[in-house]
Amino acid sequence: xxxxxxxxxxxxxxxxxxxxxxxxxxxxxxxxxxxxxxxxxxxxxxxxxxxxxxxxxxxxxxxxxxxxxxxxxxxxxxxxxxxxxxxxxxxxxxxxxxxxxxxxxxxxxxxxxxxxxxxxxxxxxxxxxxxxxxxxxxxxxxxxxxxxxxxxxxxxxxxxxxxxxxxxxxxxxxxxxxxxxxxxxxxxxxxxxxxxxxxxxxxxxxxxxxxxxxxxxxxxxxxxxxxxxxxxxxxxxxxxxxxxxxxxxxxxxxxxxxxxxxxxxxxxxxxxxxxxxxxxxxxxxxxxxxxxxxxxxxxxxxxxxxxxxxxxxxxxxxxxxxxxxxxxxxxxxxxxxxxxxxxxxxxxxxxxxxxxxxxxxxxxxxxxxxxxxxxxxxxxxxxxxxxxxxxxxxxxxxxxxxxxxxxxxxxxxxxxxxxxxxxxxxxxxxxxxxxxxxxxxxxxxxxxxxxxxxxxx
Amino acid sequence: xxxxxxxxxxxxxxxxxxxxxxxxxxxxxxxxxxxxxxxx
Numbered sequence: 001x002x003x004x005x006x007x008x009x010x011x012x013x014x015x016x017x018x019x020x021x022x023x024x025x026x027x028x029x030x031x032x033x034x035x036x037x038x039x040x041x042x043x044x045x046x047x048x049x050x051x052x053x054x055x056x057x058x059x060x061x062x063x064x065x066x067x068x069x070x071x072x073x074x075x076x077x078x079x080x081x082x083x084x085x086x087x088x089x090x091x092x093x094x095x096x097x098x099x100x101x102x103x104x105x106x107x108x109x110x111x112x113x114x115x116x117x118x119x120x121x122x123x124x125x126x127x128x129x130x131x132x133x134x135x136x137x138x139x140x141x142x143x144x145x146x147x148x149x150x151x152x153x154x155x156x157x158x159x160x161x162x163x164x165x166x167x168x169x170x171x172x173x174x175x176x177x178x179x180x181x182x183x184x185x186x187x188x189x190x191x192x193x194x195x196x197x198x199x200x201x202x203x204x205x206x207x208x209x210x211x212x213x214x215x216x217x218x219x220x221x222x223x224x225x226x227x228x229x230x231x232x233x234x235x236x237x238x239x240x241x242x243x244x245x246x247x248x249x250x251x252x253x254x255x256x257x258x259x260x261x262x263x264x265x266x267x268x269x270x271x272x273x274x275x276x277x278x279x280x281x282x283x284x285x286x287x288x289x290x291x292x293x294x295x296x297x298x299x300x301x302x303x304x305x306x307x308x309x310x311x312x313x314x315x316x317x318x319x320x321x322x323x324x325x326x327x328x329x330x331x332x333x334x335x336x337x338x339x340x341x342x343x344x345x346x347x348x349x350x351x352x353x354x355x356x357x358x359x360x361x362x363x364x365x366x367x368x369x370x371x372x373x374x375x376x377x378x379x380x381x382x383x384x385x386x387x388x389x390x391x392x393x394x395x396x397x398x399x400x401x402x403x404x405x406x407x408x409x410x411x412x413x414x415x416x417x418x419x420x421x422x423x424x425x426x427x428x429x430x431x432x433x434x435x436x437x438x439x440x441x442x443x444x445x446x447x448x449x450x451x452x453x454x455x456x457x
Numbered sequence: 458x459x460x461x462x463x464x465x466x467x468x469x470x471x472x473x474x475x476x477x478x479x480x481x482x483x484x485x486x487x488x489x490x491x492x493x494x495x496x497x
């Protein structure tokens with residue numbers, strides 16, 4: 001469990017608010033209900049399913065192969081930097097480039113970047129760049145040509161990506177010393193090895209599209225963006241329409257449950273319900289014979305898994321309810337159909353929970369790039385830069401967090417409404433099925449704001 | 458120990474009142490729909 005990366009909310013004082021925080025939750029729920037009514041009245045036909053992508057002027061140049069190669073090279077350089085600094089630099093997480101880059105700039109910072117600018121990670125993906133480069137060289141060296149990759153099994157779907165994101169969450173939230181630079185470096189090497197094996201088996205593009213955890217993770221968020229690259233041409237499309245075209249399959253809902261559940265657990269770590277239970281659970285595992293540290297880690301693994309199961313279970317409850325209104329769809333079909341609407345909720349959770357973390361801790365990258373090993377060097381003259389904790393106050397933080405939560409859930413509601421209209425022949429049945437998705441959205445909204453209040457207190 | 462801070466628990470429960478209220482409304486609506494279908 002990361003100790004260095006304490007919640008930024010803990011760095012701020014208590015917010016000075018005109019009404020209690022829980023009343024914000026009621027107001028947010030009202031906004032969702034009003035949005036639902038507005039959608040039912042003003043959005044009578046599906047709009048997002050239509051393909052309205054169009055190329056941008058200069059889009060071909062921006063998405064050209066030389067630009068892709070340059071971005072890939074930058075990605076590979078950063079990957080090498082993470083491994084090198086993690087193994088050779090100081091083992092103090094705050095003074096080493098690797099942990100801050102991986103957990104703050106990469107894992108959290110790329111989320112808003114993907115939403116704003118599209119699938120930027122695809123261009124900078126070091127594993128994809130190395131895989132394509134190796135494939136290109138091998139293709140020229142092998143006289144009889146390379147063997148065709150295996151067909152990616154449809155039943156595998158997004159399960160490998162879900163497993164990868166879960167493993168990252170375990171490193172971040174469960175493993176003691178998960179933020180240690182050498183741990184980050186070794187984890188990067190292990191993940192790289194597994195990724196290259198999978199790419200060799202199934203092909204670089206197929207694995208990147210369905211199985212590689214970070215590619216799939218950031219691609220999901222990028223589908224909210226108006227920017228999309230097709231056939232090496234950058235273009236624009238209506239916001240959220242990328243999610244309407246997402247083909248959800250095996251593991252998609254599970255992946256989204258891991259994404260939302262891991263943030264839920266991170267936030268619940270501050271709540272009395274967890275701080276009250278976890279010592280007893282840890283003691284239970286120690287009574288079974290486990291040493292203290294494994295017992296502690298197992299406790300947190302149980303907590304993380306429970307949070308993910310809770311999120312998934314609540315979503316399935318909504319699906320069962322939606323199925324009960326009729327239409328002849330199986331629960332599995334509905335779960336896949338509405339899974340894309342969980343992506344804006346995942347975005348809301350990430351942004352609300354971590355945006356101050358990026359604002360504060362992200363500033364550290366300015367001195368870490370100059371002193372990546374923590375050995376006193378000053379490569380770019382920024383080694384003495386300090387973190388400015390005054391960039392945002394606690395009251396403004398709370399308002400931004402509420403805004404992220406509400407905006408994310410309204411977007412989710414819009415997506416689910418549009419999908420229901422496309423799915424059901426009868427518009428009234430579509431709206432009735434969405435009563436249950438509205439309940440799910442209100443539930444996730446309440447949970448998000450409660451978690452934030454626990455973290456901020 | 459878990460009930461030592463009742464004020465804290467009550468505040469936490471307040472966050473989830475909208476969800477509970479909505480689920481109750483949904484449940485009542487479902488029961489009414491089923492009754493109407495049986496009658497009809």
